[in-house]
Amino acid sequence: MQPKPVKVGILADSMIQPAWARTMLERILAEGNATIEVVVLNGGRGPADAPPTGILDRLGRYWRARDRLLFLAFDRFDRRKFRTDPDAFSDVDVSDLLVGVPTVEVSPRRTKFSDFVEGDDLERVRATGVDLFIRLGFRILRGGILKAAPLGIWSYHHGDNRYNRGGPAGYWEVFLGWSTTGSVLQILSEDLDDGLVLARSWSATHPLSPNLNRNNFYWKSAAMIPRKLAELARDGCQAFLERHRSGQQAVSLYSNRLFVRPTNREMIPLLLRWIGRYVRLGLIRRLYREQWQLRFSFRDGVLGAPWRYKKVVPPGDRFWADPHVVFRDGRYFAFIEEKPNDEMGHIAVMEFREDGTFTSPERVIEQPYHLSYPFLFEWEGELYMIPETADHGEVQLYRCREFPGLWELDGTLMTGVCAVDATLFEHDGRWWMFVGMAEHPGASTHDELFLFSAPSPLSRDWAPHPMNPVVSDAARARPAGPIFVHEGVIIRPAQDCTLSYGSSLRLMEIVELTPTRYEEREIGHLTPDWEAGLQGTHSFARAGRLNVIDVRKRSRRFF
Numbered sequence: 001m002q003p004k005p006v007k008v009g010i011l012a013d014s015m016i017q018p019a020w021a022r023t024m025l026e027r028i029l030a031e032g033n034a035t036i037e038v039v040v041l042n043g044g045r046g047p048a049d050a051p052p053t054g055i056l057d058r059l060g061r062y063w064r065a066r067d068r069l070l071f072l073a074f075d076r077f078d079r080r081k082f083r084t085d086p087d088a089f090s091d092v093d094v095s096d097l098l099v100g101v102p103t104v105e106v107s108p109r110r111t112k113f114s115d116f117v118e119g120d121d122l123e124r125v126r127a128t129g130v131d132l133f134i135r136l137g138f139r140i141l142r143g144g145i146l147k148a149a150p151l152g153i154w155s156y157h158h159g160d161n162r163y164n165r166g167g168p169a170g171y172w173e174v175f176l177g178w179s180t181t182g183s184v185l186q187i188l189s190e191d192l193d194d195g196l197v198l199a200r201s202w203s204a205t206h207p208l209s210p211n212l213n214r215n216n217f218y219w220k221s222a223a224m225i226p227r228k229l230a231e232l233a234r235d236g237c238q239a240f241l242e243r244h245r246s247g248q249q250a251v252s253l254y255s256n257r258l259f260v261r262p263t264n265r266e267m268i269p270l271l272l273r274w275i276g277r278y279v280r281l282g283l284i285r286r287l288y289r290e291q292w293q294l295r296f297s298f299r300d301g302v303l304g305a306p307w308r309y310k311k312v313v314p315p316g317d318r319f320w321a322d323p324h325v326v327f328r329d330g331r332y333f334a335f336i337e338e339k340p341n342d343e344m345g346h347i348a349v350m351e352f353r354e355d356g357t358f359t360s361p362e363r364v365i366e367q368p369y370h371l372s373y374p375f376l377f378e379w380e381g382e383l384y385m386i387p388e389t390a391d392h393g394e395v396q397l398y399r400c401r402e403f404p405g406l407w408e409l410d411g412t413l414m415t416g417v418c419a420v421d422a423t424l425f426e427h428d429g430r431w432w433m434f435v436g437m438a439e440h441p442g443a444s445t446h447d448e449l450f451l452f453s454a455p456s457p458l459s460r461d462w463a464p465h466p467m468n469p470v471v472s473d474a475a476r477a478r479p480a481g482p483i484f485v486h487e488g489v490i491i492r493p494a495q496d497c498t499l500s501y502g503s504s505l506r507l508m509e510i511v512e513l514t515p516t517r518y519e520e521r522e523i524g525h526l527t528p529d530w531e532a533g534l535q536g537t538h539s540f541a542r543a544g545r546l547n548v549i550d551v552r553k554r555s556r557r558f559f
Contacts, residue, residue, distance in 0.1 A: 013137035170214030502538025
């Protein structure tokens with residue numbers, strides 16, 4: 001039976017919305033899991049809420065905000081220096097998406113920070129009969145409006161509400177040097193940023209720019225509401241709420257301050273810290289260079305002590321990364337990404353021998369676009385490769401015609417996707433594709449892991465998992481090498497991209513993998529601390545006795 005669409009209302013200040021919100025509304029309408037029944041417009045906004053009308057108005061606003069002028073100046077500088085494309089916050093008109101949708105205008109009672117919709121206004125909102133409201137406007141909502149729909153008001157909090165409540169979104173994480181920036185979709189309650197959480201995600205914090213930082217996670221979290229509406233339409237209200245309530249902690253404790261825009265006095269030490277970080281990162285870029293290198297070891301176990309691995313250092317004009325290993329006819333080969341400094345990456349192959357020697361890489365696949373992460377698998381006696389081709393918007397499949405150097409394009413598994421590091425695994429009679437994806441330009445490919453399945457690895461029709469994304473956390477989402485089974489445990493290598501791209505490697509045990517459920521837990525974490533100058537390690541592959549990892553090595557440009 002076709003699921004009944006969810007009836008949705010929109011709470012907005014106007015029909016002019018940021019670009020990320022328009023993208024969210026477009027997806028809701030396109031997917032058909034919900035219908036937009038009404039727009040509740042905030043008619044109680046004062047002159048201070050409107051855009052400035054001239055130089056005198058602008059100067060007056062700066063005067064009224066004089067105790068926070070340093071923050072406003074930094075914000076203006078940040079948006080000019082660190083421009084975003086596409087910009088999640090560019091103003092766009094959404095009225096064309098809502099043609100024929102009735103509007104209800106209300107005038108809330110305003111306190112210093114909150115809005116209360118009361119009296120006849122509240123009754124008119126209740127009479128709309130929608131299942132839930134999506135908040136795209138108003139200030140902090142309190143009072144009866146929170147219960148005006150059976151499923152309440154769905155609202156984003158762009159921050160991890162366990163450590164950061166208040167705002168502004170994406171700023172304090174940069175100022176305070178936090179490694180991750182959270183985002184939450186919740187059903188609003190009277191307690192600020194402490195409602196029933198429907199979705200969580202974590203991104204790596206940009207070290208310098210709040211504008212770039214929030215641009216990423218606003219684009220990413222725009223997909224949260226369409227995903228949850230699909231889940232609600234599929235499972236029904238009762239099962240939906242029970243599942244999310246069962247995952248909510250019984251007691252929510254919050255120890256940090258309520259974050260607000262910093263005053264001039266607060267901004268002085270924050271700016272000094274920011275300037276120091278800016279200078280330090282600039283000096284590092286100029287005085288040092290970083291290069292991806294390989295390390296390998298022949299041993300009977302998994303990984304072991306990395307300081308015992310033999311170094312494989314490429315020439316200074318290129319790097320070698322993303323090793324994938326195959327054992328054939330008593331010989332060990334590693335397919336890698338080789339990237340000369342001024343060229344696109346291509347796929348190359350090296351042979352490793354148990355006496356510690358290895359051959360120079362030989363190119364086997366190159367295209368006019370970037371290639372990396374040469375995932376290998378065997379099927380019905382033939383060897384296949386899925387190199388990363390995210391720059392081309394596809395997940396491509398290559399077949400080996402003559403091992404190890406002759407490969408031909410066999411087809412495309414997915415098109416029109418920004419997909420990285422596709423990794424296949426056979427389990428319970430099905431093939432599973434684990435792949436990092438960004439659903440919108442401007443979002444990071446480090447943050448979310450998507451799962452698809454098919455009866456054959458050569459299928460052109462991969463079914464999405466209903467829990468997608470199965471991981472939404474830059475600390476463990478992106479694949480880091482082939483999934484393997486060790487002593488009965490299914491282990492998925494995962495990149496930790498919170499400090500930087502590929503900053504460390506996590507080993508995740510896959511606890512549950514079915515067409516409806518996915519669960520994993522961490523069983524190991526390899527940080528790049530065993531050798532001086534290492535800044536990251538982000539993939540691991542093994543076959544037979546050969547274990548190979550890649551590392552990011554920092555060295556001086558001079559002296």
